[in-house]
Structure formats: C-alpha cells, structure tokens
Amino acid sequence: DAGVTQSPTHLIKTRGQQVTLRCSPKSGHDTVSWYQQALGQGPQFIFQYYEEEERQRGNFPDRFSGHQFPNYSSELNVNALLLGDSALYLCASSLIERGGEQFFGPGTRLTVL
C-alpha cells in the first residue's frame, strides 16, 4: 500500500488562474481531508469529504472547492488564484469513525506568481 498519494508534486501558476490538486486515500479509508500549510505554520483545515459530500469546512473562501469520487479519491480546486494561496497543500485520509487519526500525503507545493 503506497499510502496517501498526491499529484502533482509541484505546481506554478499565475494570479487569476485556476488549479486542481488530486489525492488518492490510503487503501480502506473512506474520508479525505484537505489542509493548507503556509511556510512556518501548522496545517490549516480547508474541508473534509465523506460519501462524496463535504462534511466540514474551515475558514476558506468559496474559491476553494472540492470533490470526492466513488473510489474515495478527491480533488481540491482553487479558482482566481491569489499570491497568498502559495502554500503546501496536504491531503489526509482516515476512517470516518476514527477521524482524528489521519494519514497524510506528501503534499503539493503550489506557487502563485
């Protein structure tokens, strides 16, 4: 089991563009959470998906949206990119009944120029 995988590893975009990040959960997991980690900060919760629905959302604008597919994989979409969206985006998977015990992917480093 490769664990949680994310693609791409790195991404460079310009302001105003749109980006899609992808995540495959650990085998057997049904819940996917997304976090944003700015340099020198702890991860900040964006949202969580279970049964293809957004179950919880952090304090992020509507420019951040997501999706979960029937195979439990997930996408994070960010529209109208701002310089401040530059960060490491982490995906974490878990079982819904053990939600605090999350397994993290390696992250996607997004740079907005």
Place this chain on the structure above:
Amino acid sequence: AQRVTQPEKLLSVFKGAPVELKCNYSYSGSPELFWYVQYSRQRLQLLLRHISRESIKGFTADLNKGETSFHLKKPFAQEEDSAMYYCALSKGLGGAQKLVFGQGTRLTINP
C-alpha cells in the same frame, strides 16, 4: 474558538537529556489530542494520541484538563528525535472530525 498553542518554535537539547515539548489548547468540549511528527524529507505522521495512553518511541503525553495542556515528554533524547512536532486537537460533529494544529516546534537534538 478552538485553538492549539505551541509556545516554542525552536527547541534544542543535548542527546541523553530530557525533552518536553509544550502544548496548550482551548476547547469548550471534550477534546481528543494528538501529537504528529514530521521527520526530515518525510510526510507528517501520527506519533501518539491521548486516548491510547501508549508510549511511542519513548515519548509520552498526558492530557491535563485542568491546565488544558498536552505536553510531550521523553526522558532521554536521541538524535533521531530531531524533527518538527505538531500538537493537534480533534473536534467534530459525529464522525466527521477535523484537526486543529498548533504552529509546531522544531526539535533539534545535539550530539
């Protein structure tokens, strides 16, 4: 609001010395607390959770509800303990739980 505070951004100790990484939280309900660790060039991973009350890699952490703290301790530090440590609080409705992280403490063990 739920908040996790790690007052030390950097902590440096000598090999064999005791280590204590501080974590304080604010939460109105019954929290579930975790320590996550990130070693160099590795992904963030769970170190321990307060519910299990187990010792992992020699580390322990006790939840003190009176002081709202969940400090991570190890009696004798090893060089391989050098890493970034994050304290996290789990909050949620029913099964859906998000993690609220502190800013992290970079622990360096000097030989």
